[in-house]
Amino acid sequence: MTDLFSPVRLGDIELANRVIMAPMTRDRAGPEDEPTDLMVEYYRQRASAGLIITEGTQPSPAGKGYWRTPGIHTPGQIAGWARVAEAVHQAGGRIAMQVMHVGRASVRANKAPDAQTVAPSAIPCPDPIPGPDGVPVPTEMPRALLSEEIPQVIAEYVTAARHAREAGIDAVELHCASGYLPMQFLSSNSNLRDDAWGGPVEHRIRFVVETLTAMAAAIGPGRVGFRICPGVTFNGMADADPAETYTALLRAVDGLGLAWCHLIHIPNAGFDALDLVRANWSGPVIENGGLTLDKAQNLIRAGKADAASFGYAFIANPDLVDRFRTGAALAKADRATCYTGHGDDARGYTDYPPAH
Ligand SMILES: Cc1cc2nc3c(=O)[nH]c(=O)nc-3n(C[C@H](O)[C@H](O)[C@H](O)COP(=O)(O)O)c2cc1C
Numbered sequence: 559m560t561d562l563f564s565p566v567r568l569g570d571i572e573l574a575n576r577v578i579m580a581p582m583t584r585d586r587a588g589p590e591d592e593p594t595d596l597m598v599e600y601y602r603q604r605a606s607a608g609l610i611i612t613e614g615t616q617p618s619p620a621g622k623g624y625w626r627t628p629g630i631h632t633p634g635q636i637a638g639w640a641r642v643a644e645a646v647h648q649a650g651g652r653i654a655m656q657v658m659h660v661g662r663a664s665v666r667a668n669k670a671p672d673a674q675t676v677a678p679s680a681i682p683c684p685d686p687i688p689g690p691d692g693v694p695v696p697t698e699m700p701r702a703l704l705s706e707e708i709p710q711v712i713a714e715y716v717t718a719a720r721h722a723r724e725a726g727i728d729a730v731e732l733h734c735a736s737g738y739l740p741m742q743f744l745s746s747n748s749n750l751r752d753d754a755w756g757g758p759v760e761h762r763i764r765f766v767v768e769t770l771t772a773m774a775a776a777i778g779p780g781r782v783g784f785r786i787c788p789g790v791t792f793n794g795m796a797d798a799d800p801a802e803t804y805t806a807l808l809r810a811v812d813g814l815g816l817a818w819c820h821l822i823h824i825p826n827a828g829f830d831a832l833d834l835v836r837a838n839w840s841g842p843v844i845e846n847g848g849l850t851l852d853k854a855q856n857l858i859r860a861g862k863a864d865a866a867s868f869g870y871a872f873i874a875n876p877d878l879v880d881r882f883r884t885g886a887a888l889a890k891a892d893r894a895t896c897y898t899g900h901g902d903d904a905r906g907y908t909d910y911p912p913a914h
Pocket residue numbers: 580581582583584613614656658733735736785822846847848849867868869870871896897
């Protein structure tokens with residue numbers, strides 16, 4: 559019987575099981591936003607996941623908004639990720655990189671002095687974001703991208719996808735959720751453009767459709783996934799009609815042969831996001847959000863999702879798949895150390911032990 563422990567194919571990637579590590583920003587990159595030895599160890603410890611999806615990784619200096627997030631735009635960053643990918647592969651795992659451009663959700667002090675803050679429209683992100691000392695501060699007012707600059711931003715994503723493959727990473731995931739740049743284009747309240755990239759829904763989905771199309775052309779559609787969260791209000795998102803927006807988006811990308819749609823499933827008035835995905839997208843679906851072993855098993859057994867991803871559970875349980883298999887108790891993540899690097903301190907990062 560198909561269950562959470564059965565193998566599955568997502569695009570070109572063969573997974574040994576359907577327990578996926580959700581992307582999680584941990585703010586522990588080294589100088590120059592390069593992956594560190596500690597990051598190599600963190601991901602190696604979690605390689606028994608069917609697939610690891612890395613923390614959000616910026617495709618360019620302008621794509622950075624948080625403190626100590628890694629990049630994939632310099633030779634040193636590519637070399638660092640190559641060490642991560644090698645460690646995960648040696649331990650028998652698979653790894654995809656989440657490519658994350660924050661757009662307007664950005665704090666000036668967290669990024670390079672000459673890095674710009676750009677968005678579809680010059681509307682600031684209302685939610686404060688932690689600065690270098692972890693205390694939330696206001697975000698920077700973004701500059702609206704010129705129409706002719708948008709292909710260049712898409713090209714940065716394409717280069718990031720190529721760099722990830724160069725580093726030996728198996729696939730990439732476009733982060734289209736949580737109020738970052740792609741979602742700023744999708745959402746009616748953050749995209750007030752009157753050119754071909756804004757306004758009616760077919761214009762608002764264009765940035766994501768063209769970015770996914772271009773990434774797929776560069777590294778193959780079977781190595782490109784995307785993550786959505788219809789209806790989320792994080793980082794000032796307030797789409798007037800999320801059901802309309804995501805129906806249009808999913809229909810537009812359905813024919814591309816992409817590897818997966820990764821859904822952060824939250825409640826919405828008037829529609830269920832998983833039903834909406836299933837009705838408009840024929841490819842593999844990864845379900846996420848507050849899942850337990852039982853909930854995930856039921857979804858997979860019922861054929862409602864192809865795989866399930868876990869966030870917090872993977873922070874504290876590097877051997878989550880083994881614990882699920884054996885029924886071992888789960889350790890609880892310490893929220894105080896989710897985002898605190900404390901230099902090269904392993905606390906709350908690589909010091910969660912396996913059960914056996
Ligand atoms: C510390 C932390 C960092 C996160 N960073 C990201 C991120 O970089 N990209 C992303 O798409 N989601 C991010 N998330 C959201 C998780 O991927 C996931 O959607 C969320 O934790 C819900 O899943 P869970 O209930 O299994 O934890 C983060 C979550 C946590 C706890």
